[in-house]
Amino acid sequence: MxxxxxxxxxxxxxxxxxxxxxxPRRKPARLCSMDHPxxxxxxxxxxxxxxxxxxxxxxxxxxxxxDPGYIRLGHAKPMEVPKGHMAVYVGQPDGDTRRELVPVIYFNHPLFGELLKGSERVYGYNHPGGITIPCGYSEFEKIFIRFQWF
Known part of the structure; x- marks a missing residue:
């Protein structure tokens, strides 16, 4: 077989x-000449x-x-930090952290100074990696909104 x-x-x-x-197919709605079917x-x-x-x-x-339109895990290009900004990681030490871009001007603000002091207490000065702020993301958003008012 x-x-x-x-x-x-x-x-x-x-x-x-x-x-x-x-x-049966519907003809598309368009102008048709009688001379040319x-x-x-x-x-x-x-x-x-x-x-x-x-x-x-x-x-x-x-x-x-x-270009298939998707990015494989672990192959994502790191987002470049624009001029005048710094990357800061926000989140609890044992939980999820998010990377945020903060303008350098905000580092002189007293509210941000308090966040940095909290980071110093939790991680110390010899922390490997970027600046990590140990607070909830919602708290960070509230403080960031206050920065924009000034």
Missing amino acids: ARLRGFRIGRKKLARFFKWIAR GKSFNSISRILDMARCLQRGAKALCFPNS
């Missing part, structure tokens, strides 16, 4: 496919359109885009 090549299509799927080909929508042209569609899909599967 000869080997079958390709893939099997069930009767229901095959019937649905042929119904899709044979169904529009594209005919017979079954053969629908089969050819379907073949072109399958061909485009096969090309997309075999030759994917060079």
